[in-house]
Amino acid sequence: MRAEVVVVGGGITGVAVAYFLAERGFERVVVFERSYLGSGSTFKCAGGIRASFTSREHIVLMKRSIELWGELSRRLGIKYARSGYLWLASREEDLERLKRYSSIHNQFGVSTRFVEPGEVEEMAPALDTSRLVGALYDPLAGKASPFDAVHKLYLASREMGVEYRFEEVGKILVEGGAARGVASSGGITEAESVVVAAGVWSRQLLEPLGVSLPVEPEPHHAALTEEYGRLFDPLIIDLESGAYAVQTFHGHVLMGVEIPEQPSWEPGERLAFLSKVVRVWSKWLPWLPSANILRYWVGHYEVTPDHHPVLGPVGSIENLFVATGFSGHGFMMGPVVGEELASWVASGAPRTEEAAHLTLRRFEEGRLIKELAVIG
Amino acid sequence: MAPLRSLVCFCEGVTTEDVDRALEEGFRDLESLKRRLRVGMGPCQGRYCIPMLISYLSRRLGVPPERLAPPRVRPPLEPVPARLFLGVGDEG
Ligand SMILES: Cc1cc2nc3c(=O)[nH]c(=O)nc-3n(C[C@H](O)[C@H](O)[C@H](O)COP(=O)(O)OP(=O)(O)OC[C@H]3O[C@@H](n4cnc5c(N)ncnc54)[C@H](O)[C@@H]3O)c2cc1C
Ligand code: FES
Numbered sequence: 442m443r444a445e446v447v448v449v450g451g452g453i454t455g456v457a458v459a460y461f462l463a464e465r466g467f468e469r470v471v472v473f474e475r476s477y478l479g480s481g482s483t484f485k486c487a488g489g490i491r492a493s494f495t496s497r498e499h500i501v502l503m504k505r506s507i508e509l510w511g512e513l514s515r516r517l518g519i520k521y522a523r524s525g526y527l528w529l530a531s532r533e534e535d536l537e538r539l540k541r542y543s544s545i546h547n548q549f550g551v552s553t554r555f556v557e558p559g560e561v562e563e564m565a566p567a568l569d570t571s572r573l574v575g576a577l578y579d580p581l582a583g584k585a586s587p588f589d590a591v592h593k594l595y596l597a598s599r600e601m602g603v604e605y606r607f608e609e610v611g612k613i614l615v616e617g618g619a620a621r622g623v624a625s626s627g628g629i630t631e632a633e634s635v636v637v638a639a640g641v642w643s644r645q646l647l648e649p650l651g652v653s654l655p656v657e658p659e660p661h662h663a664a665l666t667e668e669y670g671r672l673f674d675p676l677i678i679d680l681e682s683g684a685y686a687v688q689t690f691h692g693h694v695l696m697g698v699e700i701p702e703q704p705s706w707e708p709g710e711r712l713a714f715l716s717k718v719v720r721v722w723s724k725w726l727p728w729l730p731s732a733n734i735l736r737y738w739v740g741h742y743e744v745t746p747d748h749h750p751v752l753g754p755v756g757s758i759e760n761l762f763v764a765t766g767f768s769g770h771g772f773m774m775g776p777v778v779g780e781e782l783a784s785w786v787a788s789g790a791p792r793t794e795e796a797a798h799l800t801l802r803r804f805e806e807g808r809l810i811k812e813l814a815v816i817g
Numbered sequence: 818m819a820p821l822r823s824l825v826c827f828c829e830g831v832t833t834e835d836v837d838r839a840l841e842e843g844f845r846d847l848e849s850l851k852r853r854l855r856v857g858m859g860p861c862q863g864r865y866c867i868p869m870l871i872s873y874l875s876r877r878l879g880v881p882p883e884r885l886a887p888p889r890v891r892p893p894l895e896p897v898p899a900r901l902f903l904g905v906g907d908e909g
Binding site: 476477595599716729732735 | 848849853860862896898899902903
């Protein structure tokens with residue numbers, strides 16, 4: 442069978458691209474995943490979703506993604522909540538930073554606002570506000586369950602005829618300057634277009650084709666407590682350390698913070714992470730030291746030089762597309778990236794002008810994008 | 818006669834019927850079943866149900882149990898109070 446589109450990678454990006462391709466009427470879409478769905482970065486992520494960024498590209502695309510999260514959650518029953526993001530400042534200098542961010546958000550129509558300690562206590566009863574100097578709230582932000590999102594997009598796309606093959610793609614086949622399929626452990630699959638959505642590993646797939654993807658595998662750690670009743674609704678961020686914490690739909694608290702790390706394909710577990718994340722969050726969540734830590738893991742951010750994704754046609758090879766480099770935000774962008782890539786494959790152009798700024802060409806042309814607030 | 822509901826995972830209340838439905842949906846490996854059904858995600862961390870699930874899958878799929886490697890258990894193995902990590906392993 443000759444496929445219309447082969448998608449390499451079964452993380453949030455791959456399943457979302459497949460879903461939106463099927464929705465556009467593509468009938469022969471094949472997704473290749475070498476392990477299990479979500480096994481790359483997606484099932485290691487915190488599930489946070491926001492449009493409160495400080496670049497036009499991120500804000501415009503994420504506003505659309507949030508609309509789509511709402512629609513997908515209604516249509517497919519994906520666990521998703523607009524429960525907000527709350528940035529916590531314990532120092533005057535952090536409050537000043539929040540004011541700068543907020544004015545950019547408001548300028549672009551994302552209505553973040555400062556909230557009083559009383560309101561903070563309502564939305565986050567388990568938080569100690571005694572150190573609070575200021576708090577910025579983003580009511581449009583929220584969270585979704587990564588497991589539920591991937592599985593339901595998979596089920597819905599499968600229902601619409603997308604085929605999933607659990608095989609590793611060893612090679613993208615190119616002939617006469619155009620992609621013509623892939624070679625996997627199961628043989629050769631011909632295709633009219635190939636979309637590489639293989640996370641940090643996209644680099645290895647594109648390298649043999651002479652395409653160099655400026656994406657580094659940056660280790661990021663997360664830890665999970667046991668389940669509790671309602672503790673706090675929004676995803677909370679300690680501005681001083683950049684640490685974040687979110688209460689999952691099942692009641693676990695999932696926490697992350699940056700520690701000094703070098704890019705690594707096989708990152709290891711680090712006690713320094715657990716130590717730092719518990720120390721930071723114990724200041725805001727005084728009960729945390731006596732809570733049990735159930736699980737701890739490390740995954741990747743797929744990081745580009747300007748912390749923005751690489752989307753769309755590869756350029757040097759026809760009918761070859763890529764979607765990665767999300768630099769810590771690939772889960773939340775899944776829906777909009779699916780929609781944009783489906784548009785690119787179907788019509789040769791993205792749906793949104795801002796997406797066109799994010800192609801691989803910007804690195805060759807030195808037109809990098811400015812982002813002032815990369816958090817967590 | 819309706820098949821008897823038989824419990825695989827006590828902590829999360831997952832039955833063999835749930836497992837069968839997930840198999841039909843194409844979730845055929847332990848990692849995916851865990852996340853689709855929450856089997857093995859309860860307080861006992863799968864100590865009781867994962868061995869049962871492996872032997873059930875082995876029969877259903879006709880695959881030897883050793884080919885259905887148990888899901889990677891993420892550290893810590895036992896729930897550990899967060900305070901034990903305060904002040905250890907600091908590197909800056
Ligand atoms: C601790 C942590 C917290 C995070 N928190 C958030 C958050 O709150 N919000 C947010 O938006 N983002 C967050 N992220 C980032 C997010 O997880 C990623 O950006 C996102 O999951 C990327 O999805 P993806 O589908 O592009 O890649 P992946 O999920 O990595 O999927 C790529 C898939 O391709 C497969 N693959 C690779 N090579 C091949 C091959 N040759 N053949 C077949 N298959 C192949 C892999 O097995 C993998 O399943 C977090 C990340 C981490 C590590
Ligand atoms: S019996 Fe399944 S997690 Fe405890």
